[in-house]
Amino acid sequence: MRATTIHAARDIRFTEVPDPSITEPTDAVVRVLAGCVCGSDLWNYRGENEITPGATIGHECIGEVVEIGADVRDFKVGDHVVVPFCHSDNTCPHCRAGFQSACVHGGFTVSGQGELARVTQADGSLVRVEGGINASNRAALLTLSDVMPTGWHAAVSAGVRPGATVVVVGDGAVGLCGVLAASTMGAEKIIALSRHESRQKIARVFGATHVVAERGKEANEIVKEITSGVGADAVLECVGTDAAIQTAFAVARPGSTVGFVGVPHGVELPVRRMFQKNVGLRGGMAPVRAYLPDLLRRVEAGELDPSPVFDMILPMDQVAEGYAAMDERRAVKVLLEP
Amino acid sequence: MRATTIHAARDIRFTEVPDPSITEPTDAVVRVLAGCVCGSDLWNYRGENEITPGATIGHECIGEVVEIGADVRDFKVGDHVVVPFCHSDNTCPHCRAGFQSACVHGGFTVSGQGELARVTQADGSLVRVEGGINASNRAALLTLSDVMPTGWHAAVSAGVRPGATVVVVGDGAVGLCGVLAASTMGAEKIIALSRHESRQKIARVFGATHVVAERGKEANEIVKEITSGVGADAVLECVGTDAAIQTAFAVARPGSTVGFVGVPHGVELPVRRMFQKNVGLRGGMAPVRAYLPDLLRRVEAGELDPSPVFDMILPMDQVAEGYAAMDERRAVKVLLEP
Known part of the structure; x- marks a missing residue:
């Protein structure tokens, strides 16, 4: 063949x-x-x-x-x-x-x-x-x-619930499916981090209520504003790089969980922050x-x-x-x- | 004063x-x-x-x-x-x-x-x-x-459920309270890792069904045997050292969660293993x-x-x-x- x-x-x-x-x-x-x-x-x-x-x-x-x-x-x-x-x-x-x-x-x-x-x-x-x-x-x-079950797994792992505020890090196909999973599960606010216009459009179609084109600290500040300083109830990390992981933990509210499905490459988990803020990590191969x-x-x-x-x-x-x-x-x- | x-x-x-x-x-x-x-x-x-x-x-x-x-x-x-x-x-x-x-x-x-x-x-x-x-x-x-709510938090974070098989890493007062929390929550098998006779005794009083005095790979093997090769449904990490964290992830079954309450010191989380086995981490300051x-x-x-x-x-x-x-x-x- x-x-x-x-x-x-x-x-x-x-x-x-x-x-x-x-x-x-x-x-x-x-x-x-x-x-x-x-x-x-x-x-x-x-x-x-x-x-x-x-x-x-x-x-x-x-x-x-x-x-x-x-x-x-x-x-x-x-x-x-x-x-x-x-x-x-x-x-x-x-x-x-x-x-x-x-x-x-x-x-x-x-x-x-x-x-x-x-x-x-x-x-x-x-x-x-x-x-x-x-x-x-x-x-x-x-x-x-x-790709769809993997986005779904990110949302399940992050514990997305009806009414939740969800941040999705990553606008690749998995991240977009994560947006779709979160909206299917009844999330109320879905904040997609995306810099690419064509992907932003799909994110909106899939249920994103907010699109944040900024990265790093600027993105964190905007998410903080959208969430009235509280942070996200659930974060979907759909990239696998260290920058994506750090962003995910930075925007997660205390007691929430980062659901990760991006294959980790060069990632160093912020264990002290996880401990101090009680932010969990769950996920993996879907x-x-x-x-x-x-x-x-x-x-x-x-x-x-x-x-x-x-x-x-x-x-x-x-x-x-x-x-x-x-x-x-x-x-x-x-x-x-x- | x-x-x-x-x-x-x-x-x-x-x-x-x-x-x-x-x-x-x-x-x-x-x-x-x-x-x-x-x-x-x-x-x-x-x-x-x-x-x-x-x-x-x-x-x-x-x-x-x-x-x-x-x-x-x-x-x-x-x-x-x-x-x-x-x-x-x-x-x-x-x-x-x-x-x-x-x-x-x-x-x-x-x-x-x-x-x-x-x-x-x-x-x-x-x-x-x-x-x-x-x-x-x-x-x-x-x-x-x-100490008791901290042990309790480890068990809550690890998702201990009635009938579960639980491993508790650490035989300090927090670990012992973790044993007590797990038994109060209805865990069926509670495996306490402890090398000290006086602490083993308290662990038994608190509900430990198994005490493993070995450490590192030997401990992992014994837990594997006790759990018929499956691993623990929930793991309570009550120390905070890297060795304790590595043991916790080694004995955790795929899909389970390590509940951690030991203040992390020099810990490097095994992110690839966590991803491949879908073993989560939750917890922190109780x-x-x-x-x-x-x-x-x-x-x-x-x-x-x-x-x-x-x-x-x-x-x-x-x-x-x-x-x-x-x-x-x-x-x-x-x-x-x-």
Whole structure:
């Protein structure tokens, strides 16, 4: 098959690689109907993570089951499915506690930007789209593979409640989905920190009541003003840099929680401030599977539409341009079609 | 009056100092009926915190109101009261959210190991002991000034629930109160990490079902075994050192929370592990006033007895020996009587 491979920093190719196959009886292989580029892929693209030259890349996709292992009971060839980026048996103690991203039989999608993807623990991981995937629902469904549940996880981790004042740090696709999650959960004031006009617009569509373009201390002051000096009831940290973390803790009110879903890079947590102000930190790799049934129902019912995070669609063989567009902030998130 | 003063590392004296007085109309002055030494005082005693030579020290006490400011409405001279170590107006947004330790009009007891103590924001801070303080209830009541609500806060912050498996890191008085809090909240397994026989005994009395004397990796392995490889549902970190924090995160199951109340000293939070395992951190300076009414009711009803944390009683003028005994671990916690 053909799939996206990474060879060095800024060297993304769409090349011929071996087809994924059933290696465990609990595996399935899915034909990718849509994939996309994740903000976290950019860490690799920019050379900030170690990579294996020539390895496939891409962990978000939706597709059609084309092959199943002998032990797969709940899915059959032809099923249309959402593939969580992290796989799970959905029966181990961590899965039962709602933390499928820590499954003892965990795995990851590794060729979601390719023609085929292997899903380990198919029965525990996949969620069927009963009505099928089509041109009109694919974008919204594709967000359920990672970005929307990750924004949702930030809001859950931060303890967003109806009526709350929420700050979202980060205007990437995850941050925007965090805004959408907070508004879906009934937050009253949602303050999005965003400097980019196109992203500000999506934030407003998703429910942001305030947009703050300033950064650092200036942003803190403005949030303080909006919150009458109190600070935010919940803060969603959707970037992963040290600057984003420091901002998150600076705007959080005493007793609140920062929900973090940006993969931390060079972060030093302000432990003294956390202690003095009783500001907690929760979050991490999103247990996508835990939220999927509920989020899928909301999408199918038309209550939730995260699809505006995709502002560029490319054929999969132009994936390199997709990475470049996201890296240069010409696109928020790029959908790749076969 | 006479009060405890600190002059340098390991130089504790009981000396003549000016009487505290009403400086704001919301103040009260309390005659100390019992005070004590806190584990956090030992940071100063050991020279690990900056001190002002000659300053009074001691933030835990119970007593009798002897003077009130013009604006104090709810207390009168002669009332017996528990004095939270951190004072609060109990009306600001942070107080109303249950985080009185972040009150915008906050203050601290600074001569709790002396004859008299000034309490700022008396109406918001103090809680009356209707039946009065006497020789038989003073030890239990004194714990409500700091150590018991702090252990309670660790358990609340860690999200202890009925049936939970809880690990308590630290066998000082706070850690022991954490054990007592967890058992009062209905935890099923309570694993106390303790190397000292006398403290292990108190931990057992307070409800510990397992005592682990090992440290570091060995302790982690034993907790893993006790929890069938899953890890703890909630971890109470009651020390504040980096070693204690690392142990706390090592034994926490994915999706759980470390509740921390040990003042952090030289701590580096394992942010990557926290992210990968979705282990949160919550806690800090305990909002004593938030828990006081409930804890006082439990103590008065005989449901809760934290008094065994005091294993040494000294007249206040022998306070230096009290510090030495706690520093050398000859005593868990020292009660000082006038």
